[in-house]
Amino acid sequence: MSDSDESVEAIEVRLLLEAIHARWGYDFRDYAASSMHRRVLAALAASGLPHLGELQHRVLHDRAAFSDLLDRITVRVSEMFRDPAFYRALRDRVVPLLRTYPILRLWNAGCATGQEAYTTAILLIEEGLYERSQIYATDLSQRALEQAKEGVYPASDLPAFRTNHAGSGGTSDLASHVTVAYDHIAMREHVRKNIHFFHHDLVSDHVFGEMHVVFCRNVLIYFGRKLRGRVLEKLAQSLCPGGFLCLGDSERLGDSDVERRFKPFVAERAIYRYEP
């Protein structure tokens, strides 16, 4: 889009993001523009405010309004054992190598409401590796994190959970990992115990540890190219040589300099290995 035909709305969105960055430190400026545009407009509609100018005013002055907006502009869909084939590949191809590490650190970047982290935990339990594992699950959205920490999901998720789990080659009885009560399922303590949830912004915050596996699934798709490269750089920095990067099912790495440092390990499942 050239400057000349940037719509007024687009300008407003840009200004809003600029304002958010200046006021709250969250930086959405380099997110994929069209997606961000849609998200902001959706947030505007939900807020009931007449126009973006008003929204911007609110967001600048009112923390709660900002939180709401933040809530709206992040997309937090997730699911237990989402993409069973991926977990199958993880189990069959990656886990044997993970066994050779006496301590495992796994980072779930953009964990949303936590399902992915719990999925990983269950898988590691099934593979007998959980005792030596530490899962770091981070997200930008505080609200998503709250939910993630609770580890309680509607019981209506259960059927999909079951089929996905079976599809991933899961062997254990799910009932031993979750408590089904009322119309909710809750993750049991032995699943939760080695997961550490905390707030972390992939855009602004730094790398915090050397990981053996980094899951960053369905997060990079919201980022613009440049940002994607920057974030991938961080992910690379936080992987030990030979560590694994797992992307979403529809995501693939290209051939920029950073991207080339990841070698396809299970290419069709977007599992890469960091070989600097």
Add this chain to the structure above:
Amino acid sequence: MRLTLRASLIAIVSIMAAAFLVVIVASDLVTSRVRERLVEIEQRQIPRLELGPRIAADFAELTRTFQDAVAAQDADALEQTRRVRDRIVARLEEGKAVFDPAASEELRVALDAYHELALDVSRRMIAGEGGEEMIERITRMQEAQARAQAQIDRVVAFDARYLRGAFDDARAALLAGGRTRLVITGTCLALVLGLAIVFTRGFVRSIAALHEGFARFGKGELDALIPVRGNDEIADVAAGANQMAKNLAELEAERERAAAETRELLERTREQAARLQAQEEELRATNEELQAQQEELRLTNEELSEHARQLSEQRAELEAKNEELRELSRRLEQKAAELATVSAFKSQFLANMSHELRTPLNSMLLLSQLLADNPEGNLTPKQVEYARTVNGAGKDLLFLINQVLDLAKIEAGRQEIHVEPVRVEDIVERIRRVFAPLAAEKGLSFDVGIADDVPRSITTDGQRVGQILTNLVGNAVKFTSRGAVKLAVRRPDPSVELRTLRRETTIAFVVTDTGSGIASEHRERIFEPFEQGGEAGNRRHGGTGLGLAISRELATLLGGELRLESTAAEGSTFVCYLPERCERTEKTEEPRRAATPAPKRAATPAPVARDGGAAPDDATHLLVIEDDPLFLEVLGRIIGERGLSWLAARDGATGLRLARERRPRGIILDVELPDIDGWRVMEALRADPATASIPVHFVSATDAPDRGLALGAVGYLTKPAAKKDLVRVVESLGRQRAHRVLVVESDASRGQTLAEQLATLEVETTVVKSAREALDVLEKKSFACMIVDLSVPDIEELELLEILQRRAAASQDTPAVVLYTDRPPSRSEAMRFESYASVVLDEGASTDRLLDEVRLFLRRLEAGMPRRPTPNQSVGVRLEGKKLLVVDDDMRTVYALSAALRAKGAEVLVAENGAVALEMLDANPDVDAVVMDVMMPEMDGYEATRRIRAQPRFERLPIVSLTAKAMKGDAERSIEAGASAYLPKPIDADALLSLLHSFFTGEEKA
């Protein structure tokens, strides 16, 4: 007024109480009447029943007493009677109430009368009176007695009728009382019952109504209201219930509405969700597609621009090619002509050689040999020498002929050379012997000389050198008609720039003549086959025209070069530069180059070598950044002697560029340099990832080894330096380090297997059996990587690791350590190991990962990536005697920090999370400072900091908080939690060191 339930109940109860009271009072009344009767009976009749007999008895006693007294004639005893009488009177008095008063009065009178009479009679009888009168008296007395007796009987007579009457009375009273009571009780009961019934009926009915109502409500019939009767509490309840029901009904309706709304909302949400989902999917798809499209577009763009670029390039190229083609065709024509000549010459020449020259030459050789042998001894020594000369020349000629015959071979690059040590003198002597006579014959002087600094013997192919010199001197003699021909062997002139050779190891064979010289326009072509110094004009001198071409190729073949350094009309100087030691490796390469006739090469000026000595392209071993040429020369010799190639840079900028481009194994660096000084060069080297891991050794007249080492140099040598020290520096830097792997494995077969597997990575593997051996080996050689089996018995692994880490802190020259074990270490053990090395768990299946680890590591080394950050600037920081606690779950940070801190002399404790840190602090309250990561599992840094601060003994303990968080407010959170300072991750060791330093110095001052 409202009749409340309470009031009703109170009323009923009080009425009942009143009725009860009435009943009680009534029955009491009745009873008291009966009692009265009975009391009367008791009081009247019973005493009468008692007193009567007593009075009768007393009277009898009275009578008896009289009789006794009379009988006893005892008058005194009569007094007794009075007492008895008084007793009777007393009894009468006593019974006054019960006796009929009149009767009792009469009795008394009668008694008194009797007593009087009896007393009188008795006295008289005692006195003995008798007579009528007496009898009369007695009769009167007896009458009185009878009267009294009668009176007594009357008085005491028990009135049974009366008694019966009294009892009847009482019974009647009782009966009447009973009846009255019954009536009253009955009435009361009836009253109470009636009242109760009246009340309860209403009550029960209300309750029933309530009950029913509730039941109905319960069933959900909220509109069927409970009838409200009366004005009591139940009515209230009913009213309340009705109200409630009404509310409920409303609520229900509300709920119904809400539910409906919710349902609808849900429905809509679901729809929306579905739509969203769809949209999302679509979006994702579109996104991906877009992405892909973008990618494609980008690709196409790139391709397009690439195409465009290529096109224009191609056009340019085409143009150039055309040009070249034209040039080429021109040249080709020329060449074709030449070739024609050449082949003509060649074939003719070959023919001549083979048939006509060989035969006479052959006999000439034989004969001259015979002559030189001087079998008859009749030749003078001079003659013998001549004969030898003839023979030698013949041999050379034959040799030359053979060479020519082998020309094809030379040009095809199949020429062989035989390198061996030869004495320079021998070569020169042969030439002298051949040409001295020739020169003498032409009247020329012929001098040969060998300079003093030329080694006696060199390693090369003596025959070829002879051939070259024969040619050169031959030409010189040939083309010189006056003056002198000189052959000098010496070192190259300093002014000469050599292309590939190093001056110090090069020998120049200089052939000078005073001939016609060679015109500059011919100089290019002089070395081409079948060319001679002066075109046809020179043809008369005869010769093959091959000499210079062959000589040049031969010189190249021997690793040297042949140059013409002369000007026309002043004679020519040909110089053949040859290395002292002809490198065999070049043999295989050079022939191919030799095969390509490279006419232009002679003219191409040698590249301006800013480097003091040039090295073969890609194998630069050492880089010397040094501006003193003399010292460079010395160093160069030392390096060269060790078979190492090297480059020199005269200034810092060049040094940096060469280091980046060539990535030498090591760098020798001076401090005083013309442009940027050595310190800054060092910093720049460390800052650039491409050069950061290259070991640097300072050799400088500036005496500041501390500074150098602090900057990360592997060593520091002050000038003037002894040769042996320089040798040591060169050797240590020049060692091949990237590909040596040390395996510490006590199980021989396992070690063997590992070594074999490592061989596939093209590394040189050394296997030792124990940690002690390992340390020994490490002293002698340097290794890139070290694989340690954790079950090696003889030394505590950690101790080995600690030694290594301490060494690593001091220099870069320490291998990366990979530990492997088939026994899973405990978590804390593993954490500890990880702060020193990478650990591989060998669970039977894969040594793959082990190899991977080594492979990846070596690759990183080759890519010039530093193994870990080294603190650069914190030169003055000293942490000796300080005890520091590093709290972080990221072992990489722990590794880097603890190495940096230990390097500064601190004792470092490590904790993997806040909880452990608190325990450690408890056990080590003497810790001087804490470096605390914020984001950790179990207990995070904020919490841990807060808890530490909560203990008064740690109130002033410096705590440096590390965090990856960079958002607004994150720093404040650390400080709020009680941290003394805050540093962002990735951690800059220098910043941390200086921060700690400032804490401690501040502390000392305080």
